[in-house]
Structures are given as C-alpha cells and as structure tokens.
Amino acid sequence: MIGTMPKQLILGLCLVLGASGIPAHPLDPALLELQESVAGTVEVLWRLPLSQSGNAPLSPEFPERCHSMSAPGAAEVGQSVIQRWRMDCGSGSLVGERIGVAGVAGLDSRKTDALVRIRLADGRLVQAVLRGDAPSFEVPRHAGP
Numbered sequence: 001m002i003g004t005m006p007k008q009l010i011l012g013l014c015l016v017l018g019a020s021g022i023p024a025h026p027l028d029p030a031l032l033e034l035q036e037s038v039a040g041t042v043e044v045l046w047r048l049p050l051s052q053s054g055n056a057p058l059s060p061e062f063p064e065r066c067h068s069m070s071a072p073g074a075a076e077v078g079q080s081v082i083q084r085w086r087m088d089c090g091s092g093s094l095v096g097e098r099i100g101v102a103g104v105a106g107l108d109s110r111k112t113d114a115l116v117r118i119r120l121a122d123g124r125l126v127q128a129v130l131r132g133d134a135p136s137f138e139v140p141r142h143a144g145p
Helices: 007-018
Strands: 030-036 041-049 059-061 073-077 080-088 098-102 114-119 125-130 136-138
Touching (some): 030 098, 041 059, 098 125, 125 136
Parallel strands (some): 030 114
Antiparallel strands (some): 030 041, 059 098, 098 136, 114 125
8 A cells, every 4th residue: 555655645754753752762861970078078970861951951959958169060971961060068968868850841751760879978879760750869878778
C-alpha cells in the first residue's frame, strides 16, 4: 500500500511524526556533586544536560543556612552546562539536612532524574537519585546497611 502513496504524502507524514516533540532522553540526568570540608565550606558542581536547560532550568536546593561564597562559574562541556561554586554552610555538617532539585518545570514534568553525590567531611560518600515524586532527600546520619 505504501508503494502507491505519493512521495509528498510519505514525506509529509515523516515530518509530522518526526516532529512530535519527543522529550529529552530519560537517561540524561542532572548531576549534583558536593564536597564538604571540616570548616563548613562546600564545593558545588552542578551539571545540567543541554537537553534539559530550557526556559525554566532546574536548580539545586540547599539548607537555608548555606550561602554562596562565590558566583557560579559556568562552562559548556560537551552536551552539558557545568557550574561550580563554593558555599559556606556554617560549622555543622550536611548530615540530617535536606538537599534537593527544583524548578518551575520540575523533574517530573521534564521526565528526568538528578543524581546526587555528597562527599561528607567525615569521609563518607552519600549518593541518591532524585525523581519527580521525590525531588529531595535527607542526608542520612549513619551509613546504610
């Protein structure tokens, strides 16, 4: 049956079906890496895939006591935008605090996840995957089982 269709109709169907607004690749998550120091400073790396930048980008959320010590420096690396900056979170650790990712169009509507890696001052590595139904988590007080 396709062999009898005019070429213009086939081309038109391909264009319409191909331009259906397919969302960003679900395996292209955002990445938040934090390196905590004993002095209370936190080095932040925030990687957002270019496929996710959009008009309402995602942004990391930190405890209210954390304040930026420097403006984020941004660079486009490959298919991502990477921002780095330093925060002062006072004398306490991030343990027991809530870390998350938010945005006008959150993780759920963007159909993506965010990976979080936190190197705590005590040497532990805490990792989490944030999703639309769970866009934040509490940094655990003790290592997992």
